[in-house]
Amino acid sequence: MSYCKKCPYCGIDFVTNDRRAVFCSRHCARIVTNTKRYSLAREKLEQRLCRTCGKSLALTKALPSSQQKYCGNSCATTAKWTRPSYRFHQSQVHSTGRHFYWHVCLQCGQSFGNYIKTSISKFCSVKCKNRHQISRRLATCAYCGKNFVTLNRPKRGKFCSCRCYTLKRQAMSKETYLPSPQPKRVCLRCGKNFFDYKHPYTLLRKFCSVKCARQYAFADSAARQRMRKIRLLHVFPVKDTKIEVALQDELRKRGIKFVTHISLIICQPDIFLPEARLVVFADGDYWHGCPIHYPIPTKRQQEYIDRDSYQVAYLTRLGYRVLRFWEHEIKKDVVACVDRIVNVAAGVTSKFGQNRLIQI
Incomplete structure (x- = not known):
């Protein structure tokens, strides 16, 4: 049902479905409401005197008369404690x-x-x-004993300067956190004399440093072999490089089955074809010391070159075929690299010794 009404603020006739509507819009209603609130709050009632200081107090309708007895919070607090x-x-x-x-x-x-x-x-x-x-007081420095003037605060004014504070902290740290040393001990690895402190976790200390402790732990060949086997089970790296991903994508397009970073006795090849017993490595030019880009290898590159040569010789002795591709070769033509992988894998015999071709 529709109702025809007239707005009391702007005087415009409007039609609405709500019979309780008074204004034509929210704008008119907000203006009238705020005007009434302001006039009600500013409308003064009777004059009253403050109960504490006796000043005149103008009462308004904004607050009830029971709360309008004092001119401010200070007078109200004073009256409260003198009650x-x-x-x-x-x-x-x-x-x-x-x-x-x-x-x-x-x-x-x-x-x-x-x-x-x-x-x-x-x-x-x-x-x-x-x-x-804010007031001042006379204090004595806790380090040098000098008298000085400081603020009247309970937790301040213990030292006359920052230098005395720093020296006191250093002295406290030496007395508290550095216990007296025990007699000298001899390192089991290098034979060097070192001091040991009376801490619970160093009572059984036998080495002068962590380096000597590790060298002593891996001095046994059995321990080295055990640690090498444990490290080979770890998948490294966690994220494949761009050249490895390029080879993997091309192999997947051709439907060739392969595995990545599988443990093979002494190393983890980047790509391994189990049926063809083919091991593929994607070597970076910098890390593995490419002779074209780095004719004079650094010490780290020479270590990688020697390690790669040893891995190739060892895997070949076990009956694996090894292919190593440089980074610039894969970036230049990845299709040619995968063609070479397919050609080498096609003529490899199976691991059972049967002279048959591996169909890829």
Whole structure:
């Protein structure tokens, strides 16, 4: 059902389905409501005097008359603590069931009461607390013993300067955190003399450094072999390189089955074809020391070159075919590299010794 009404603010006739509607829009309703609130809040009632200081107090309709007895918070607080119901002895109990205690202000010397029994409550007001902290006092430096003037604060003013503070901290650290050393001990690896401290976790210390401890642990050949087997089971690297991904994508396009980073006794090849017993490595030009780009290898590159040569010789002795591709070869023509892999794998015999071609 539609109703035809007239807006009391702008005077426009409007049609609405709500019979309780008064204004034509929210804009008109908001203006009228805010105007009424403002006029109600500013409308003054009777004149009243503050109960503490006696100043005239203009009452308004914004607050009930029971809350308009004082001109401000300071007068209300003063009246609260001077009220007879709050002035009683420490042994008495307030109407709320809590004990009430009296203290003496450190700044002005006046007595004041609250519910805190400990020495935390030291000042009767924030003004007295600020005045007490701003005031100065004579103190003695805890390091050099010199007298100096500092702020009147309980946790400040222990040292006359930053230099004394730093020297005191250094002295405390040497006394507290560095215990007296025990007699010298001899390292089981290098034979060097070293001091040991009386800490629980170093009572059984036998080596002068972590390096000597590791060298002593891997001195046994059985321990080295055991650690080598454990490391071969770890998949490394976690993320394949770009040249490895390029070879893998091309092999997948041709439907060739392969596995990546499988443990083969002494190494983890980048790509391994189990049926063809073919091992493929994708070597970076920098890390593996490409002779074209790096004719004079560094010490690290020479170590990688020697390791790669040993791996190729060892795997060939076990009956594997090994192919190594340089980074620039794969980036230049990855299809040619995969063609070479297919051609080599096509003529390899199976691991059972039967002279048959591997169909790929």
